[in-house]
Amino acid sequence: MSLLESARFALAGVAANKMRSILTTLGILIGIAAVIVLLAVGAGTSNAIKAQIGKLGTNVLTVSRSTAVGGRAGAGAQVGASRTRSTNLTLDDDKALTDPVLAPDVARTAPIVQAQSVTGTYKSATHSVASFLGTTPSYFAITNSAVASGALFTDADQQAGNPVAVIGNTVAADLFGTNTSAAVGQTIQLNGQNFTIAGVLGAKGSSGLNDPDDIVVVPLSTAQNKFTGYAPTLASITVQATSADVMNQAQNELQMILDARHRVDASSRDYQVRNQAQILTTATNTTQTLTILLGAVAAISLLVGGIGVMNIMLVTVTERTREIGIRKAIGASRGSIVAQFLIESLIISVIGGVAGIVIGFAGSAFPIIGVQPEVQPWTVWLSLAVSAIIGLVFGVYPANKAAKLRPIDALRYE
Amino acid sequence: MAVIELSGVNKVYGNGEAEVRALDGVSVTIERGEFVAIIGASGSGKSTMMNIIGCLDAPTSGNYFLDGIHTAELDEFQQAQIRNRKIGFVFQNFNLIPRTKAVENVAMPLAYAGIGRPERRTRALAVLDSVGLSSRADHKPSQLSGGQQQRVAIARALVTNPVLLLADEPTGALDSRSSSEILDLFDRLHEAGRPIVMITHEMDVAERAGRVLRMQDGRIVSDVLQQPLGGRALAGAQ
Structure with missing residues (x-):
């Protein structure tokens, strides 16, 4: 047989x-x-976050003013209250960070000032800008930003304090319509001040929560001149390490420099450093947890499906007790009865598995809660294997039950 | 060599107070070419006898040789093979596999014998033809009359060319016309030299056999050679 x-x-x-x-x-x-x-959604989320962080540059550190004051250390130490805090981040801090001896792993830096609630106007169109930055041209290199049309502003613009602006895709689309390249060379008003648009940045794509394309970038000197004043305080300094591998060294170097300049130590820092690599790791861990959770939920439904197969196979065996008796009487061995019922449950579960893969691919073609699922090839093989294993595991008991039936009992069964 | 040789066979169910002695020291020998009817009231042990002869059940003690093979020495797999190659079963209620064509039902024992599909079909069709049902080969059991179903079952029993045809009340579920058709078929098989053991409780059915074993309380109480009705005379009597 x-x-x-x-x-x-x-x-x-x-x-x-x-x-x-x-x-x-x-x-x-x-x-x-x-x-x-669900695993495709997990992978899609993970990749979307990685891509988002990747666009900001994986070898980027951001130094920003610390908003929390000292925490426990400041409150506990009475002298802390009278200590004059350093003047936060300054342009001198920014220059100090590019010291090739003290900070060999820092490639370049970009000082950033920000202004809140800036509104752009062009003719009758207005747009409330989410992010208004004044910085140096090195900012574009650090953040992998390139223009879709026009040009970036230059060091000359920065030194002269020219009223030029580079705008993000969202701002351009709001003010000039879908043909964003028409914006180049036009003059817009930012909070009533005239700016000439030098270029429109290429779209980076929204990550859902914040739109990286809703941005206006002007030369640092211009921003200070027209918006924030010449106070030396910066909102942040964006630092690029020479490579993604030396992120931690670069962070240590700049902390050493800033600690010395601000006369602080690790417990009393008045600034904070955000490391993109760390953010990426955290994000990756978070999405991995998410993926495992989603996978576990799916696995439970698969287990329920497997129990369903076993249930039906048991019903089938009971229903066909007589047939099993006949087969045994005419010469079926135990092995051939086991094989017959095991293959039957295998067929049911593998057909289910293959159909499930097809439906899974179809379902993954559409975005789910803003995430484009990405089917992982290994999940397909895994699913096939799992469905086959389910067929075998949940089929063994019913098949054995069938094979163990004594022919005379089975023949007598009504 | 005898087809069946039972010596001192006991079959006991349960134990202690609930002990039932279904077979009590049965010894009998059935030769090739014999048509034997086993008769007895219900509870006389004739079904147990049939199960043991058919290798569906094992004796508690005693020896059973089928075609010279000592059945007590067989494992489960070999017993299945013996049922497949040596014995053809015919049951009272036909026991065809439902939703399966007649020809496939007939061919099924050959599948378990490991014979290829084309040959199975050829042989199954040939046997179906010999029981007069070649025109019904592609019908399912539910589309056949009782007599036709029983003839399919007989074809199935014969397809492996077994040394013994074992029939348990083969006419029990049939009307008298179908019954006599089936018994005529048995007569023809007997004349062709096929040993048949038939269990029945109907005397007129038993009359067709050349030898009648009467059972009572697990013992053979009489063993009569007779002139079979409509059949040929016993080889030894001539």
């Missing part, structure tokens, strides 16, 4: 009760489709 013969008998068994087979298959189908879609 070959396996092929057993498979034929099994197929006939599946076909004998089509509705029941389809419904049982559905349980596996839903489980497998859920695994594929």
Whole structure:
């Protein structure tokens, strides 16, 4: 008795009760489709976050003013209250960070000043700018920003304090319509001050919460001149390390420099450093946890599907007790009965698995809560293997039950 | 060599107070070419006898040789093979596999014997033809009359060319016309030299056999050679 013969008998068994087979298959189908879609959502989320962070530059450190004052250390030490805090971040801090001896791992820096609630106006169109920055041209190099049309402003603009602006795609689209390249060379008003648009940045794409394209960048000197005043305080300094591998060294170097300049130590820092690599790691861990959770939910539904297969196989075995008796009487060995019923449950679960993969791919074609799922090739193989294993594992007990039936009992069964 | 040789076979169910002695020291030998009817009231042990002869059940003690093979020495797999190759079963309620064509039902024992599909079909069709059902080969059991179903079952029993045809009340579920058709078929098989053991409780059915074993309380109480009705005379009597 070959396996092929057993498979034929099994197929006939599946076909004998089509509705029941389809419904049982559905349980596996839903489980497998859920695994594929949810893991794809997890991967899609993870990749979207990584891409977002990657666009900001993976070798970027951001030094910003610390808003919290001292925390426990400041409150505990009475002298802390009378200590004159240093004047936060200054342009001199920025210059000090590019010291090639003290900070060999820092490639370049960009000082940043920010102004809040800036409104851009062009003719009758207005746009409330989410992010208004004054900085130096090195900012564009650090953040991988390039113009889609026009040009970036230059060091000459920065030194002369020219009223030029580089605007993000969202701002351009709001003020000039879909043909954003028409913005180049036009004059717009930012809080009533005239600026000439030098260029429009290429779209970076929204990550949902904040729009990196809703931005206006002007030369630092111009921003100080027209918006923030010449106070030496910076909002932040964006620092680029020479490579992603020396992020930690670069961070240590700039902390040493700033600690010395601000006369602070690790417990009383009046600034904070955000390390993109760390953010990336944190984000990756978070999405991994998310993916595992989603996968676990899907796995539970797959388990329920597997129990469904076992249930139906037990019903089938009971229902066909007599047939099993006949088969044994005419010479079926225990092995061929096991094979027949095992293959039957295998057929049900693998068909469910294959259909689940198809549905999973179809479901992953559409964005789910703003995330484009990305089907992982390994989940397809895993699903196939899992559905086969489910068929075997949940089929073994019913198949053995069938094979163990004594022919005289089975023949007497009504 | 005898087809069946039972010596001192006991079959006991349960134990202690609930002990039931279904077979009590049965010894009998059935030769090739014999048509034997086993009769007895219900509870006389004739079904147990049939199960043991058919290798569906094992004796508690005693020896059973089927075609010279000592069945007590067989494992489960070999017993399945013996049922497949040596014995053809015919049951009272036909026991065809539902939703399966007649020809496939007949071919099924050959599948378990490991014979390829084309040959199975050829042989199954040939046997179906010999029981007069070649025109019904592609019908399913539910589309056949009782007599036709039983003839399919007989074809299935014969397809492996077994050394013994074992029939348990083969006419029990049939009307008298179908019954006599089936018994005529048995007569023809007997004349062709096939050993048949038939269990029945109907005397007129038993009359067709050349030898009648009467059972009572697990023992064979009489063993009569007779002139079979409509059949050929016993080889030894001539």
